[in-house]
Amino acid sequence: DAGVIQSPRHEVTEMGQEVTLRCKPISGHDYLFWYRQTMMRGLELLIYFNNNVPIDDSGMPEDRFSAKMPNASFSTLKIQPSEPRDSAVYFCASSKREAYEQYFGPGTRLTVT
C-alpha cells in the first residue's frame, strides 16, 4: 500500500486566497483525520470522518475552514479566505478504528503571506 497521500506538499499563497489541501487515505481505513501542527499548539485535531461522514468538527478553528469527504478515497480541507495565522503543517491520517493507531501522510506545509 502507498500509505496516506497528501497534496500539495508545499503551498505558498497570499492572504485572502482560497487554499485546498487534498488527502487520499489508506484503502480499507474507515476513519480519516485532519490535523494542524504548529510550534505553539502542537498537533491539533481539526476534524475527523467515519465512513465519509464528519463525526466531530469541534477543532475547526473558524468558519473559514471546511472539510469534505465525497468518497472513501478522497478528502479535502479548504481555507477561504486564508490568513497568515493559518500558516502551519497540515496532516491527514487514517485508521481502521477510531481509537487505534493512525497512519499519517507526509503533510502539507502551508505558508500564507
Place this chain on the structure above:
Amino acid sequence: DQQVKQNSPSLSVQEGRISILNCDYTNSMFDYFLWYKKYPAEGPTFLISISSIKDKNEDGRFTVFLNKSAKHLSLHIVPSQPGDSAVYFCAASAHTPLVFGKGTRLSVIA
C-alpha cells in the same frame, strides 16, 4: 488544559546510552497509549503502544512503561542510535480519537 503533557521539549543523549522520554496525562479515562516518531518533512509514524491493562510493552530497543497511579508513561530506547534523532509524540485515547502531546525532540550524539 492539555490532557497529555510532554514537559521536556528536548533531550540530548550520547550514542549507545539510554534515552528516556516522559509523558504525563490528566484524563483517568485514557486506556490506550501510543508513541509516535517524526522526522523532519515527514508525517509522524507509529512506534509502540500500550494498553492500560499492562504496565510494560517491549519491541526491540523500545520499551514503554505505564504507571497508571501516577498517570505517567515513559519510552525507553536502549541503546540509542543517531537514527533515533527525531521528535517523539506521546498520544492517548479513551475510545476517542488520539490526543497528542506537543512532542520531545531527541538528539542522539555520536
